[in-house]
Amino acid sequence: MSMNSQIEISGILPAVRVPTLVIHRTGDKTVSVEGGRDVAAHIPGARLFELPGSDHIFYVGENADEIFDAIEEFLTGSRSPVSVDRVLATVLFTDIVGSTEKAAALGDQRWRDLLDGHHATIRRNLARFRGHEVKTTGDGFLATFDGPARGVRCACAIVEEMRPLGIEVRAGLHTGECEMIGSDVGGIAVHIGARVAALAAGSEVLVSSTVKDLVAGSGLRFNDRGTRSLKGIPGEWRIYAVER
Numbered sequence: 001m002s003m004n005s006q007i008e009i010s011g012i013l014p015a016v017r018v019p020t021l022v023i024h025r026t027g028d029k030t031v032s033v034e035g036g037r038d039v040a041a042h043i044p045g046a047r048l049f050e051l052p053g054s055d056h057i058f059y060v061g062e063n064a065d066e067i068f069d070a071i072e073e074f075l076t077g078s079r080s081p082v083s084v085d086r087v088l089a090t091v092l093f094t095d096i097v098g099s100t101e102k103a104a105a106l107g108d109q110r111w112r113d114l115l116d117g118h119h120a121t122i123r124r125n126l127a128r129f130r131g132h133e134v135k136t137t138g139d140g141f142l143a144t145f146d147g148p149a150r151g152v153r154c155a156c157a158i159v160e161e162m163r164p165l166g167i168e169v170r171a172g173l174h175t176g177e178c179e180m181i182g183s184d185v186g187g188i189a190v191h192i193g194a195r196v197a198a199l200a201a202g203s204e205v206l207v208s209s210t211v212k213d214l215v216a217g218s219g220l221r222f223n224d225r226g227t228r229s230l231k232g233i234p235g236e237w238r239i240y241a242v243e244r
Contacts, residue, residue, distance in 0.1 A: 013042035020046040021074040023058060023067055030056035047074070065182060090151040090175040090211065091190050092131065093197035094122065094158060095140030097168040114165060115139065121161050129154035134185055144185060148175045148211045149218040155205045156244050163203070172197025174208040188233070195230035196239060205242040212240045 020043045024036030033050065040048035049070050055061035059068075073079045096102065096118065103111040122141050126133055129150045134142040145151035155171040162169045174196055176189025192208060200206040212222050222240035230237050 010038065010042050013039060014044060016043045016046075019074075021049060021071070022046055023049045023051075023070060025053035025055060025061070025063075026050050027052065027054040028056050029054050062183070085180040086177050086187070087180055088175070089178045089185070089189070090145040090148040090173055091178065091185065091193035092143045092145065092151050092155055092171060092173050093140065093194050094155065094169050094171045095137070095197065097170055097202040099139040102167065114167065117165050118162065118167060118169075121165070122158055125154050125157045125161070128157070134183070142185070142190075144178070148173065149215045149220060151175075152205065152207060152211065152215060152220055152242055156242055159203050159205055160244070168202030170197060170200035170202060171205045172200055172207070173205070173211050175210050175214055192230060192233055192237070195233060196237075198231075199225075199228060199239060200241075205244075207240050207242060209238040209240065 020040075022036050022040040022043070024031075024033050026033045028036075036050070037048060040046040051063055051066060053061045053063055058064065069079050102114075106114065118139070119136070122143075123133065125131075126141075126143055129145070130147075131143045131145045131151065131154050134144055136142075143151075143154075145154070151173050155173060159169050159171060172193055172195075174189055174193035176192065177187060178185045178189050179187040196206050196208055206225065207222070221243040223243060225239040225241055227236040227238050
Protein backbone atom coordinates (compact mmCIF):
# COMPACT_ATOMS: atom_id res chain seq x y z
CA MET A 1 0.00 0.00 0.00
CA SER A 2 2.86 2.36 0.82
CA MET A 3 4.46 1.66 -2.56
CA ASN A 4 1.17 2.09 -4.40
CA SER A 5 0.59 5.46 -2.77
CA GLN A 6 3.82 6.74 -4.31
CA ILE A 7 3.07 5.74 -7.90
CA GLU A 8 2.61 8.79 -10.14
CA ILE A 9 1.00 8.13 -13.54
CA SER A 10 -0.56 11.47 -14.41
CA GLY A 11 2.21 12.18 -16.91
CA ILE A 12 1.29 9.24 -19.16
CA LEU A 13 -2.51 9.44 -18.87
CA PRO A 14 -2.88 11.83 -21.85
CA ALA A 15 -1.42 9.05 -24.02
CA VAL A 16 -4.44 6.83 -23.45
CA ARG A 17 -6.42 6.78 -26.70
CA VAL A 18 -9.25 4.33 -25.99
CA PRO A 19 -12.71 4.99 -24.52
CA THR A 20 -12.29 5.07 -20.76
CA LEU A 21 -14.71 4.84 -17.85
CA VAL A 22 -13.46 5.86 -14.42
CA ILE A 23 -15.60 4.66 -11.50
CA HIS A 24 -15.09 5.94 -7.96
CA ARG A 25 -17.15 5.94 -4.76
CA THR A 26 -17.14 9.37 -3.19
CA GLY A 27 -16.42 8.09 0.33
CA ASP A 28 -13.72 5.58 -0.70
CA LYS A 29 -11.62 4.91 2.43
CA THR A 30 -8.65 3.51 0.50
CA VAL A 31 -8.22 6.00 -2.34
CA SER A 32 -9.67 9.50 -2.24
CA VAL A 33 -12.26 10.32 -4.86
CA GLU A 34 -9.97 13.19 -5.87
CA GLY A 35 -7.65 10.53 -7.29
CA GLY A 36 -10.37 9.19 -9.56
CA ARG A 37 -11.32 12.69 -10.65
CA ASP A 38 -7.69 13.44 -11.47
CA VAL A 39 -7.35 10.28 -13.56
CA ALA A 40 -10.50 11.09 -15.53
CA ALA A 41 -9.39 14.68 -16.06
CA HIS A 42 -6.07 13.60 -17.62
CA ILE A 43 -7.40 10.91 -20.01
CA PRO A 44 -8.81 12.52 -23.18
CA GLY A 45 -12.56 11.98 -23.41
CA ALA A 46 -12.75 9.86 -20.26
CA ARG A 47 -16.10 9.53 -18.54
CA LEU A 48 -16.23 9.78 -14.73
CA PHE A 49 -18.93 7.91 -12.82
CA GLU A 50 -19.16 8.81 -9.13
CA LEU A 51 -21.53 7.18 -6.69
CA PRO A 52 -21.90 7.14 -2.91
CA GLY A 53 -20.23 4.57 -0.68
CA SER A 54 -17.00 3.91 1.17
CA ASP A 55 -15.90 0.56 -0.28
CA HIS A 56 -12.89 0.54 -2.60
CA ILE A 57 -13.46 -2.87 -4.20
CA PHE A 58 -16.10 -2.40 -6.86
CA TYR A 59 -17.89 -5.74 -6.48
CA VAL A 60 -18.77 -5.25 -2.80
CA GLY A 61 -21.04 -2.69 -1.18
CA GLU A 62 -24.75 -2.04 -1.45
CA ASN A 63 -24.48 -0.30 -4.85
CA ALA A 64 -22.26 -2.91 -6.53
CA ASP A 65 -25.11 -3.74 -8.92
CA GLU A 66 -25.19 -0.10 -10.03
CA ILE A 67 -21.49 -0.32 -10.87
CA PHE A 68 -22.05 -3.52 -12.86
CA ASP A 69 -24.83 -1.80 -14.80
CA ALA A 70 -22.58 1.17 -15.58
CA ILE A 71 -19.83 -1.14 -16.86
CA GLU A 72 -22.29 -3.12 -18.97
CA GLU A 73 -23.70 0.04 -20.53
CA PHE A 74 -20.20 1.40 -21.21
CA LEU A 75 -19.11 -1.81 -22.94
CA THR A 76 -22.30 -2.69 -24.83
CA GLY A 77 -24.17 0.58 -25.17
CA SER A 78 -27.19 -0.63 -23.19
CA ARG A 79 -28.26 -2.21 -19.93
CA SER A 80 -30.04 -5.52 -19.56
CA PRO A 81 -33.75 -5.21 -18.74
CA VAL A 82 -34.41 -5.24 -15.01
CA SER A 83 -36.02 -8.54 -14.08
CA VAL A 84 -39.15 -8.23 -12.01
CA ASP A 85 -39.92 -10.94 -9.48
CA ARG A 86 -43.00 -11.17 -7.28
CA VAL A 87 -42.85 -12.41 -3.70
CA LEU A 88 -45.25 -12.49 -0.78
CA ALA A 89 -43.96 -10.10 1.89
CA THR A 90 -45.06 -7.90 4.75
CA VAL A 91 -44.17 -4.26 4.19
CA LEU A 92 -43.57 -1.87 7.07
CA PHE A 93 -43.60 1.91 6.71
CA THR A 94 -42.54 4.24 9.52
CA ASP A 95 -42.09 7.98 9.81
CA ILE A 96 -41.62 10.64 12.46
CA VAL A 97 -44.73 12.58 13.44
CA GLY A 98 -44.29 16.36 13.16
CA SER A 99 -40.77 16.06 11.79
CA THR A 100 -40.74 19.48 10.10
CA GLU A 101 -41.73 21.30 13.28
CA LYS A 102 -39.28 19.25 15.33
CA ALA A 103 -36.42 20.01 12.95
CA ALA A 104 -37.19 23.74 13.01
CA ALA A 105 -37.28 23.77 16.81
CA LEU A 106 -34.03 21.84 17.27
CA GLY A 107 -31.85 23.31 14.53
CA ASP A 108 -29.85 21.45 11.93
CA GLN A 109 -27.17 19.81 14.10
CA ARG A 110 -29.43 18.62 16.90
CA TRP A 111 -31.97 17.36 14.37
CA ARG A 112 -29.20 15.47 12.56
CA ASP A 113 -28.11 13.88 15.84
CA LEU A 114 -31.71 12.93 16.58
CA LEU A 115 -32.11 11.36 13.13
CA ASP A 116 -28.93 9.36 13.68
CA GLY A 117 -30.40 7.94 16.88
CA HIS A 118 -33.71 7.28 15.13
CA HIS A 119 -32.01 5.44 12.25
CA ALA A 120 -29.85 3.38 14.62
CA THR A 121 -32.88 2.35 16.67
CA ILE A 122 -34.83 1.21 13.63
CA ARG A 123 -31.90 -0.70 12.15
CA ARG A 124 -31.21 -2.43 15.46
CA ASN A 125 -34.81 -3.63 15.63
CA LEU A 126 -34.86 -4.67 11.98
CA ALA A 127 -31.87 -6.88 12.71
CA ARG A 128 -33.52 -8.21 15.89
CA PHE A 129 -36.75 -9.20 14.09
CA ARG A 130 -35.03 -10.28 10.85
CA GLY A 131 -36.47 -7.49 8.76
CA HIS A 132 -34.92 -6.20 5.56
CA GLU A 133 -34.34 -2.48 5.11
CA VAL A 134 -35.41 -1.48 1.62
CA LYS A 135 -34.74 2.25 1.86
CA THR A 136 -35.04 5.37 3.97
CA THR A 137 -37.47 8.09 2.99
CA GLY A 138 -36.08 11.16 4.74
CA ASP A 139 -37.31 10.61 8.28
CA GLY A 140 -39.00 7.30 7.52
CA PHE A 141 -38.17 3.71 6.63
CA LEU A 142 -39.53 1.07 4.29
CA ALA A 143 -38.74 -2.50 5.33
CA THR A 144 -39.97 -5.98 4.45
CA PHE A 145 -40.48 -9.14 6.49
CA ASP A 146 -41.12 -12.74 5.50
CA GLY A 147 -43.43 -13.11 8.51
CA PRO A 148 -46.20 -10.62 9.41
CA ALA A 149 -46.08 -11.26 13.18
CA ARG A 150 -42.41 -10.35 13.34
CA GLY A 151 -43.13 -7.24 11.31
CA VAL A 152 -45.83 -6.14 13.76
CA ARG A 153 -43.65 -6.82 16.80
CA CYS A 154 -40.78 -4.94 15.20
CA ALA A 155 -43.03 -1.92 14.57
CA CYS A 156 -44.21 -1.95 18.20
CA ALA A 157 -40.64 -2.15 19.49
CA ILE A 158 -39.60 0.76 17.28
CA VAL A 159 -42.48 2.93 18.47
CA GLU A 160 -41.71 2.24 22.14
CA GLU A 161 -37.97 2.82 21.82
CA MET A 162 -38.43 6.18 20.14
CA ARG A 163 -40.09 7.75 23.17
CA PRO A 164 -36.83 8.16 25.19
CA LEU A 165 -35.45 10.05 22.18
CA GLY A 166 -38.27 12.57 22.48
CA ILE A 167 -39.91 11.73 19.17
CA GLU A 168 -43.07 9.91 18.12
CA VAL A 169 -43.13 7.47 15.23
CA ARG A 170 -46.14 6.06 13.44
CA ALA A 171 -46.13 2.77 11.57
CA GLY A 172 -48.29 0.83 9.13
CA LEU A 173 -48.11 -2.72 7.77
CA HIS A 174 -49.69 -4.71 4.97
CA THR A 175 -48.99 -8.16 3.54
CA GLY A 176 -49.29 -8.92 -0.15
CA GLU A 177 -47.42 -9.75 -3.33
CA CYS A 178 -44.61 -7.27 -3.97
CA GLU A 179 -42.60 -6.70 -7.11
CA MET A 180 -38.89 -7.08 -6.39
CA ILE A 181 -37.10 -4.66 -8.72
CA GLY A 182 -33.40 -4.88 -7.99
CA SER A 183 -33.02 -3.87 -4.34
CA ASP A 184 -36.35 -2.00 -4.34
CA VAL A 185 -39.94 -3.18 -3.94
CA GLY A 186 -43.07 -1.99 -5.69
CA GLY A 187 -46.62 -2.92 -6.49
CA ILE A 188 -50.06 -2.35 -5.01
CA ALA A 189 -49.13 -4.04 -1.71
CA VAL A 190 -46.45 -1.41 -1.09
CA HIS A 191 -48.90 1.42 -1.83
CA ILE A 192 -51.43 -0.06 0.58
CA GLY A 193 -48.79 -0.27 3.32
CA ALA A 194 -47.89 3.38 2.81
CA ARG A 195 -51.54 4.46 2.94
CA VAL A 196 -52.16 2.47 6.13
CA ALA A 197 -49.13 4.09 7.79
CA ALA A 198 -50.37 7.55 6.79
CA LEU A 199 -53.54 6.95 8.84
CA ALA A 200 -51.64 6.24 12.06
CA ALA A 201 -51.34 8.74 14.88
CA GLY A 202 -48.18 9.29 16.91
CA SER A 203 -46.86 6.12 18.61
CA GLU A 204 -49.53 4.07 16.84
CA VAL A 205 -49.12 0.91 14.76
CA LEU A 206 -51.87 0.24 12.22
CA VAL A 207 -52.31 -2.88 10.09
CA SER A 208 -54.58 -3.96 7.28
CA SER A 209 -57.14 -6.72 7.82
CA THR A 210 -54.85 -8.99 5.79
CA VAL A 211 -52.12 -8.71 8.43
CA LYS A 212 -54.60 -9.23 11.28
CA ASP A 213 -55.97 -12.40 9.71
CA LEU A 214 -52.51 -13.82 8.99
CA VAL A 215 -51.25 -13.44 12.58
CA ALA A 216 -54.23 -15.24 14.17
CA GLY A 217 -52.92 -17.35 17.06
CA SER A 218 -49.78 -15.26 17.50
CA GLY A 219 -50.99 -13.58 20.70
CA LEU A 220 -51.13 -10.17 19.06
CA ARG A 221 -54.29 -8.19 19.81
CA PHE A 222 -55.97 -5.47 17.78
CA ASN A 223 -58.60 -2.76 18.03
CA ASP A 224 -60.96 -2.37 15.08
CA ARG A 225 -60.68 1.12 13.54
CA GLY A 226 -63.41 0.55 10.97
CA THR A 227 -63.27 0.72 7.20
CA ARG A 228 -61.38 3.46 5.43
CA SER A 229 -60.76 4.62 1.90
CA LEU A 230 -57.10 4.50 0.96
CA LYS A 231 -56.02 7.15 -1.53
CA GLY A 232 -55.58 5.65 -4.98
CA ILE A 233 -56.56 2.15 -3.80
CA PRO A 234 -59.91 0.69 -4.96
CA GLY A 235 -62.54 -0.31 -2.41
CA GLU A 236 -62.84 0.07 1.35
CA TRP A 237 -60.19 -1.34 3.69
CA ARG A 238 -60.69 -2.40 7.31
CA ILE A 239 -57.95 -1.05 9.52
CA TYR A 240 -56.80 -2.29 12.94
CA ALA A 241 -54.60 -0.74 15.64
CA VAL A 242 -52.18 -2.99 17.51
CA GLU A 243 -52.80 -3.19 21.27
CA ARG A 244 -49.61 -2.67 23.29
